[in-house]
Amino acid sequence: MSARSLFIPLTLFLVLGFLIGPFLIIVAASFSGGETLAFPPQGFSLRWILKVFTVESFRASFGMSMFLAIGGTAAALMLGIPASYALSRYKLPGAEIVRTVVSAPIIVPGIIVGLALLRYIVVPFQVGITPALFLAHTALVLPYAVRVVSASLDNLRSDIEEAAVLLGSSRLGAFFRVVMPNIRGGILSAFILGFVTSFNQVPVSLFLSGPGVRTLPIDMIAYMEIVFDPSVAALSSLLAFLSIGIVFAAERFLGFSRYV
Amino acid sequence: MSDAPYLSLEKLTLAYGDTVAVANLDLPIRKGELVALLGPSGCGKTTTMRAIAGLLPVKSGHVRLDGADITRVPANKRAVGLVFQSYALFPHLSVYENVAFGLKLKGMRGTGLDAKVRSGLTSVGLSSFANRKPAELSGGQQQRVALARSMVMEPKVLLLDEPLSNLDARLRLEMRTELQRVQKETGVTMIFVTHDQAEALALADRIVVMKNGKIEQIGSPEDIYNRPTSSFVADFVGFENIFPIEQGKMKTSSGLIDLSGPAPSAAGLAWRPRMVTLGSGPFRGTVRGTSFAGDSREYLLDTPFGPIKAEVEASQPAHALGSDLSFDLPAEKAAPLSRFA
């Protein structure tokens, strides 16, 4: 083989190694038999994997993260679907501005979003920790909801709604009968993307978490500051496999990558 | 067929924002009539149909149907069917479910529903395609599903927006017969839009020719084809030699010219190429172009009053390019035009 034809596979291999390498190290570390987080792992055991399930605060923060990921994404979709519909079906003045503003949380660094929310909304209005986190996660997921749902709406012709109306349906009925079923894939994709984004979100949650109320990633950071055992690696591996499983299933059943 | 209009558009004005697309349109249509809306692109055919269906708000004027003013009745309560040019089938539903959609909304269920859907599908020859999705059908089949979907609703009026324009020539002819058959069998009042004059002539009981949001002429296919009343309609249906008349003379690029026969009183005269007499007559022209069209031959003549198109039977001896011929535009054969635009 010439040097040229070696170059591409080699680059590919390096990039893949760079992307997956750290993950493999974490997975290996989580099966370690030693007492501290280390690589290469010392021996092999499942004790850290099992320990994850016994840590009380992990359970609470896992619940919190699930609540935010599911509830926040659902809320974002309930705002995002009508918004996307309006943006794609009506030629509204300022539609582009709305699109840009809605997309802002994707572009603006999370630290800034978190700080801004804390400084200008949470503190002045005395918002509780849980509602604040909920609002923040909804806002963070909203851009994904709007983008993904808009993409599938743009691919759907609008005359089928008129056809439904002429067959006796109301406008709203037409939306539920012929629009929703045809963008279901997009909505599910938006949900999964939103769920994963919310679940893995660190910087914004960092600002808004408070005594007793934490999301899982924040709790993991706090845990690591006190205890340096491989259980954090074990938990990370579990979460990573969960995410991979979800995305894999989504791709398999919905053709997820068509929408993102 | 009673004479009172079943559907009537009265002084209908339709606009998109400030741009008026259809102005002051009056159109009475009898029950069971098959009317064609014919006209060039952008003349307001789709706009008119959408207003009848209730998809476009009326700016001023009225739409009356079956004795009631439906101008402000919402689209889903009008009992007006529309077959879209794009078919607009529901992609997530099977052919069967597409046809059942409106019937279910009417509250039909069970065997009554099933029988109706099946007979609808049978009447368009698609009973064996019931379980397919629209994406798995050809254009012509999708078209027929769209037709069945509207027809099973037993609409008072069925509107079809360029129903045949997406089909190839053979299917077009097939669907043309199909439409005519369905219309005769059910007696539904039908309005269809077309660009194609041949289609309008073949199908319609009456043709409405539109131009710039106004009606240019209404008449039977024979009227429209043989007796256009304006230069626009004449041009549209294939009169290729059209001249304005002034003081009883033909106005041409080289002045006023006397015609053979009595002086016409119309505003203009129009001749089909076939109506031009070639080889005899008071005028002379030079052959500039010739084309063979099977059983006829067409000549483009250069004459003192501009280009003239003439058509003669192919069995006649051919004239070579550049030859000098005498010809006549017989006034008694011409279509007299009352409006010259």
Ligand SMILES: Nc1ncnc2c1ncn2[C@@H]1O[C@H](COP(=O)(O)OP(=O)(O)OP(=O)(O)O)[C@@H](O)[C@H]1O
């Ligand atoms: N949604 C719209 N917004 C603004 N103007 C429109 C809209 N739809 C149509 N028009 C204008 O209204 C006029 C009539 O349009 P219409 O679609 O009724 O024409 P048409 O006769 O159906 O033409 P075609 O044969 O090309 O379908 C045109 O000048 C068109 O530009």
Ligand SMILES: [Mg+2]
């Ligand atoms: Mg049109």
